[in-house]
Amino acid sequence: MVLSMDRWMGKVAVVTGASSGIGAAIAETLVEQGLKVAALARRLDRMEALAQKLTNQKGKLYPIKTDLSKEEDILNAFKWIKENLGPIHILINNAAVCESATLVDGDTEMWRNVLEVNILAICIATREAVRDMRANNVDGHIIHINSIGGHQVPNFPKVNIYPATKFSVRALAETLRLEFISLKLKIKITNLSTGFVDTEMIPETIKIKLKQCFEEKQIIESENIADAVIYVLSTPPHVQIQELTVRSVDESFFKLICY
Ligand SMILES: NC(=O)c1ccc[n+]([C@@H]2O[C@H](COP(=O)([O-])OP(=O)(O)OC[C@H]3O[C@@H](n4cnc5c(N)ncnc54)[C@H](OP(=O)(O)O)[C@@H]3O)[C@@H](O)[C@H]2O)c1
Numbered sequence: 001m002v003l004s005m006d007r008w009m010g011k012v013a014v015v016t017g018a019s020s021g022i023g024a025a026i027a028e029t030l031v032e033q034g035l036k037v038a039a040l041a042r043r044l045d046r047m048e049a050l051a052q053k054l055t056n057q058k059g060k061l062y063p064i065k066t067d068l069s070k071e072e073d074i075l076n077a078f079k080w081i082k083e084n085l086g087p088i089h090i091l092i093n094n095a096a097v098c099e100s101a102t103l104v105d106g107d108t109e110m111w112r113n114v115l116e117v118n119i120l121a122i123c124i125a126t127r128e129a130v131r132d133m134r135a136n137n138v139d140g141h142i143i144h145i146n147s148i149g150g151h152q153v154p155n156f157p158k159v160n161i162y163p164a165t166k167f168s169v170r171a172l173a174e175t176l177r178l179e180f181i182s183l184k185l186k187i188k189i190t191n192l193s194t195g196f197v198d199t200e201m202i203p204e205t206i207k208i209k210l211k212q213c214f215e216e217k218q219i220i221e222s223e224n225i226a227d228a229v230i231y232v233l234s235t236p237p238h239v240q241i242q243e244l245t246v247r248s249v250d251e252s253f254f255k256l257i258c259y
Pocket of ligand 1: 016017018019020021022023040041042043044066067068069093094095096097117145146147148149194195196197198199200201202
């Protein structure tokens with residue numbers, strides 16, 4: 001199989017949650033590969049700093065301040081992208097939140113926000129991207145950044161509805177794949193699940209425990225996930241990586257942070 005990013009050169013990619021961690025690394029790598037990348041998140045200053053860092057690359061980063069818990073913000077972002085950058089070819093649904101609380105005494109508004117960012121925003125962004133791809137006859141690619149917590153509920157304290165949202169993301173990916181088949185669309189959908197990655201999402205208390213477990217550097221980093229995205233995108237048009245899980249070789253640290 002010949003892997004190549006050539007067909008995406010100069011095309012438009014949308015990356016949600018591009019202000020930190022995995023999303024920032026994916027956005028950076030896509031810009032290095034020559035794409036026009038629309039970066040969606042709330043922390044505009046972070047994305048502007050990234051855009052500045054990437055000014056000499058083949059592609060370009062376009063920061064768009066977006067609160068993904070607000071449909072109007074998402075719709076405005078997609079409108080701007082279509083009017084200013086051109087047809088959307090790639091959507092990376094990366095943004096998510098994981099709040100520390102329990103199911104037995106958690107807060108409803110907090111749960112609502114997690115549901116809106118982790119599930120509803122993906123549905124809205126995907127609908128908008130697919131509409132644009134269909135209108136422009138683009139055989140694009142959608143990638144949901146998921147978690148190993150979307151395959152098995154982790155035995156960690158206070159994850160509350162996070163694993164439920166990630167199970168949902170996997171179901172959304174499969175439902176979308178089946179819809180594409182029934183509509184005879186050649187758009188690809190990939191569910192890319194990651195193990196622990198050293199990002200702001202991981203609470204400092206857990207990070208400290210994790211880092212104590214490793215004599216050598218073993219926790220995967222955001223750049224490793226960005227490379228996995230490039231691999232998935234580089235496959236020939238008829239080859240679809242439906243599921244991909246990327247995790248550290250050594251996840252023995254799990255036992256240290258369980259209940
Ligand atoms: N880190 C891990 O170990 C791990 C493991 C499994 C899966 N994942 C998945 O990887 C993806 C990226 O997570 P990460 O680890 O890179 O976490 P992160 O560094 O905390 O990044 C989360 C991103 O989501 C954005 N976001 C959150 N709420 C938002 C909102 N209302 N509107 C717009 N953007 C919002 C944040 O941007 P703003 O705050 O600027 O809005 C940020 O850019 C997530 O889907 C996560 O579930 C991570």
